[in-house]
Amino acid sequence: MPDPIERLTAELGDAFTADPAAVQGARADRSGWVSASAPLGIVRATGVEHVQAAMRIATEHRLPVVPRGAGTGLAGGAAGSGGEIVIDVSGMNRVLEIAPGDELAVVEPGVINADLDAALAPHGLWFAPDPASKAISTVGGNIATNAGGLLCAKYGVTREAVLGLAVVLADGRLLTTGHRTVKGVTGYDLTALFVGSEGTLGVIVEATVRALPRPPRAGSTVVGLFPGVREAAAASAAITAARLRPSLCELIDGTALGIIREHLADDAGRAEELLGTGGAGASLIVQFDDADAATRAAASVALVQSAGGTARVSSDPEESERLLELRRAFHPALVAHGEVLIEDVAVPRTRLADMFEEIGRIEREFGVSIPTVAHAADGNLHPNFVYEGGDVPEVIWRAADELFTAALRLGGTLTGEHGVGVLKRRWLRDELGEDSYDLQRGIKTVFDPLGILNPGKVFM
Incomplete structure (x- = not known):
């Protein structure tokens, strides 16, 4: 049988490369995890036929395959290792159709999330999934990990936005799932099965997605400052219980606020505008995009104050955008401090304060700092471990193990939106x-009867 690299080169031509310099970048994503060795080669797919040919050859040669988009994942799920080939679909980046009357779009997997949203805007529509990486992450990657983001509590995660898929199976067959209709319950819901499957069941090559009526620009933004994170969590819970339905509700703990303040130190006026003049122990950013946003914001202010915080309100869209810079400045501020392991757990919204207390306990017990932000309205926390050096220190993994165990003990989950990948597979059985x-x-x-699709990811 011919060598698989020769087969790939012969059938795919310039779409395949085994150049050592080219394959190095596929060893990692943005999680900080790097595989021990580089993959054999990369298929830079620009059409479905490239993916099908690669999968047929992979099946014939029992060759492991790693599907990959923009490489912005945070669990190591799209990182290729020695002996594997990577199928990079970021070059399949066309918006194939926008159907305003049906409120849907058909896209290739390499379309950038924000680019799809921009294409929908002239039609008065938008793509609701809103991961923090939307300016650089692909729709295919969003689907593969069932990505979330800041707006999930009101508009849902990626699964709610996917109507149908085209997927290349392990043996190269092309499978279509789902519908273009609003309703459709024929057979098992294979579309939902592929959403969040992290490349372990097939390679997504096309998606039919919902396009929602575009909401108005942020009507009102409330920024609450609190003496501690428990008060901020209590305010968030009260806002949820009052059914005020903010479009986003972001909680930032005191450690994270301090890092952001230091990061913004060169612009003292901007730091004061965003953080205030005192040393707050936590911040809550709440935004409303409804027609009665001002009324909902006023009710939120009262709840913030009842929880022991102070609040300011902005109804100016540009000022509201500046206030969100507080949240967006978090990760650049962390990166300036060193290497970062960005983690992701979720708990019932009523246990959010308890999870923050667990994080504080783990910090003290292991002698590590875990600055944390949360999509508070849906109980999704992002504890971040900052460390020095290339590899994640063992003490960080021991602290992370305790953190995951605490989340499960509180009735939560190992991951709300990042996925399992390689970083959390050792705890998967504990939850399931x-x-x-x-x-x-x-x-x-x-x-995947031969076990060639993203081996070693999700499952041990």
């Missing part, structure tokens, strides 16, 4: 239980 874990392994076997 033996029966569910084995059933899910069995489902993978149905779609």
Whole structure:
């Protein structure tokens, strides 16, 4: 049988490369995890035929395959290793159709999230999934990880936006799932199964997605400052209980605020505008985009004050955007401090304050700093471990283990939006239980009997 690299080169031509310099970048994503060795080569797909040919050859040669988009993932799920080939679909980046009357769009997987949103804007529509990486992440990657973001509590995660998919299976067959209709319950919901499957069941090559009526620009933004994170969490819970339905509700703990303040130190006026003059122990940013945004914001201010905080309100869209800079400045500020392991857990919204207390306990017990932000309205926390050097220190992993265990103990989950990848697979069985874990392994076997699709990701 011919060498698989020769086959790939012969059938794919310039779409395939095994150049050592070219494959190095595929060893990592933005999680900080780097594979021990580089993959054999990369298929830079620009059409479905490239993906199908690559999968047929991979099946014939029992060659492991790693699907990859923009490489912005945070769990190591799209990182290629030695002996594997990477199928990079970021070059499949066309918006194939916008159907305003049906409120949907058909796109290739490499379309950047923000670019799709910009294409929908002239039609008065938008793509609701709003991960923090939307300016650089692809729709295919959003679907593969069921990405979330700042607006999930009101508008839902990526799964709610996906109507149908075209997927290349392990043996090269092209499968279509779902519908263009609002309703459709024929057969098992394979579309939902592929959403969040992290490249372990097939390679997504096309998606039909919902396009919602575009909301008005942020009507009102409330910024609350609190003596501590428990008060901020209490205010968030009160806002949820009052059914005020903010479009976003972001909580930033005191450690994170201090890092942001230091990061903004060269612009003292901007730092004061965003953070105030005192040393707040936590901040809550709440935004409303409804027609009665001012009324909802006023009610939120009262709840912030009842929880022991102070509040300011802005109804100017440009000022509201500046206030959101506080949240957006977090990760640049962390990166300036060193290497960052960005983690992701979620708990029931009523246990948010308890999870923050657990994080504080873990900081003290392991002697590490864990600055944390949260999509507070849906109970999704992003604890961040800052460290020095290339590899994640063992103490960080021990602290992370305790953090994941605490989240499960509070009735939560290992990941709200980043996915499992390689970073959380060792804890997956703890959350799913033996029966569910084995059933899910069995489902993978149905779609991937040779085990060549993203091996070593999600499952141990």
